Amino acid sequence: MKINRLIVGIVLSLCALGSAPAFAQDGDQILDGIGETGLISRYQFKGDVRDWSRNNLHGIMQGTDFRFMPDSLFGNVLALSGESETYITIPGEAVSGEESLTITGWIYLRSAKSGQVFFDFGKSAGSRFFVAPAGTKEKPGLQTAIVAGSKDYTTSYDAVPLNKWSHLAVVIDIPAKTMSTYLNGVLAVEVKDVALELSQLFDFDTDKNNQLYIGKPIDGGKTFLNAKLSDFRIYRIPLTARQIGRIYYTGLRGGNPQAGRRGQVEQSLPVFAATTPQLYNAFLVSVPDTRVETEVGHLPRLPRYVKGVYSNGVAGPDVRVIWPAPADNSQVLAPGTYTVTGKVAGTSLQPRAVVNVTADGHDHAPQRTLEAFDLEQVTLNADIHNHKTKFIENRDKFITGLEATNPDNFLYMFRNAFGQKQPEGAKPLGGWDSQQTKLRGHATGHYLTAIAQAYASTGYDAVLQARFAGKMEYMVNTLYELSKMSGQPRTAGGEYVADPIAVPPAAGKTGFDSDLSVEGIRTDFQNWGKGFISAYPPDQFIMLEKGATYGGSNAQIWAPYYTLHKIMAGLMDIYEVSGNEKALEIAKGMGTWVHARLSQLPKETLISMWNRYIAGEFGGMNEALARLSRITGEASYLKAAQLFDNIRLFYGDADHSHGLAKNVDMFRGLHSNQHIPQIIGAIEIYRDTESPEYYSIADNFWDIVTHDYMYSIGGVAGARNPNNAECFTAQPATLYENGFAAGGQNETCATYNMLKLTGSLFLFNQSAELMDYYERGLYNHILASVAEHTPANTYHVSLRPGSMKQFGNEEMDGFSCCNGTALESSTKLQNSIYFRSADNQALYVNLYVPSTLTWTERNLSVTQATAYPKEDKTLLTINGKGKFDLNVRVPHWATKGFFVKINGKEMKVAAVPGSYLTISRKWKKGDTVELRMPFSFYLEPVMDQQNIASLFYGPVLLAAQEPGARTEWRKVTLDASDISKSITGDPSKLEFTIDGVVYKPFFDTYGRHSVYLDVVLK
């Protein structure tokens, strides 16, 4: 374990060059240079067959003829005798839904008998993937084979040598159509033109039909493996030769830390000449200099887009300029003027910005002038053709799924932690809530929020609404009873520890650990301090304070405060929609427990905790506690919220030298979803403290992240460098150079949180740019993240060539983080269509979605009728009367005009794309406002590789529908003067064709797709 931590330290401090390497993140996030998001499972075989990864895909030892024995190279290994039916099974879900696979492991073969298999994975004897190290009955030598019906891809090589350790790795790379076998870190044999999808090998619908064996053939053969085994791994990505080489060399050195060299950027994307101007830049002549003002200490906000001068009469778009991104504010410490030189991808142009640094000014932090409507005030409607919208479809999938859930399943691990009996029919959840997963309880928190939102959103069906009311009541009552047991005597007069800071180790132990196994979990709730509630004992919270890192061992932890945030937020959501006082009581108890513990820690400890990769991930604890303080009027909760300040991210260092508060990008290379909710917390704390830094932190973060880290669907995570699909790229504005990780991009929960942050910021600053982003992320990621017919949903959404969405958790019984936020997203889809001013004198129409708003405060309603985005207009009808400002969003893409008719009469308006248009009027009952905003096609290039671009039509991202997997970007040639000349199709169906290839909205795409295209303008 030590080794990995060292490697990670080295890798990350190199990735985050210049940006305070003292805070390099640790924990088991990168193994042998490969981010954990690429790893499905890992079996070290040091004394058990448990999965080392966070996925808890533990193996099961079958038979008895095995032993764990010492080994000079690997310390401890598993020995299978081959004498009787002894082998290992791996859960069938390990391979479900994957596109490609890599299997690696060490084998010390002790018998030359043919028919032995290293592993054999498949759904049947006729559909399998295996490695026979000493040959099959038919063929001698090392055999690697895929058999799928009539397809048979087999390779042969020299047999694996006897009585010595060999490293075997097999890569099935579906896009590249290869199956490669590596022996001792070197490619031994490869078969090309493997025309296959893994769904032909495995059952993607019913996991348990997959047979994943180590040491036993699927076909009923009676030859069992006689070998020693070590470090068997399954990856969801096709590893490169270099990555396999590194695993081999690190292993050979017994995991010697010296073997851990810096992580290399995985180079598996097509490379283009850096000096070839692409797309509109090919016609670019010059980019004028700009002038920017800033105040002492604050890095300037440099314009990402500057009007360019083009040749040949081409009306090119504003030019994307990439500016240097300092890691501190040393350039702006005194008033004066300096010049910054930027670059334009693919050109030698060097646009300049003259920065004028002025003396410290005043604070510009705005007031919160808007409020959101309650969920029950907005109802989603069918479109004008009476068709269900995507909004309604997705909502109904989740409402139906949630209605069918058994609350006892979501309470299972809570009762387990408190040593209580399970009621009849209760079943534990799988995924990250299983018995030994250190994040268990997280799904329960999301569930509390989801049923609260479902309750508030189902006013259209009284029976349904009553069911959700019942679920809320039951959940809260049970959690209330448990929380009241914490820190109280078990029986009258018994011993107990009520003080949260005096929690002792479990009986018989000298320290704290995260053992949650049935045999190992502590259930002495009387010692946990008053008010404690969680699905595990308090140890993980205490271990975090003592320096524990993220990982699977009992000395490691996984984000205790993250889990707690979900639970507390869920309880407050229930309180706010139903007035359930017990729910608030539980949240208060735990808020007090947290304040007691954190308020006695030195600042250095807090800084260290909140900067620890994933272990210190606390979701939006700061947001939840600030909210709790506002609900209860109790100041200590707001103090507790501020103890979660991520000092390094917010202020650069303990002296508050710079950080996001002064527009310094402190999050490059960090885990995206660990940090976005912390920013939501900053804006929530600002609401109550009015300390302007908190606003600046949120505002600067949003500006940097959406301009310099965002994919076209609105997602912001997915780095090749550092090699982790959940991290921001190592440097800003380098999405092509450092992004598009093979392990995936666009973690869906990160976009959930980006939307939440965006909505919060808009209440303070009514910039249309915010709601333009909201529309982008909502339509092109959140709506696009749900399966066609079920509530199954995405985790990462890969946008590499020919990718396919992977959906999980159809039965709501095994949650990842993103499966959790999906419950929330799809039960509140109506929450940002309208906002109102706090004084109820203005209405904001942000999104064009068929819906009815009941503006209770003004005693009127507004109906919006449209088929948007299948048409380019919407009709608002005001039912009620009175004077108010109607503010309607003129989207940034509405470059062909924005037309307003009031009661059928065309109005003369000066509407600017990317702004709000205010219509002030004394409204009377039945007044109508028609808004028309013609859609057009436009490209959104990747900032540092302009030819790689997404095609949009109005708000809708169009994806090429791909017939199969591919390794290259789809090439498209479009008319330089007007790209729409190259596109045909039906806007009312949002279906288009370019060169015979069909393009559909990404939110209507379920097969293989290309969201990014390699575009040439002619």
Ligand SMILES: [Zn+2]
């Ligand atoms: Zn997630």
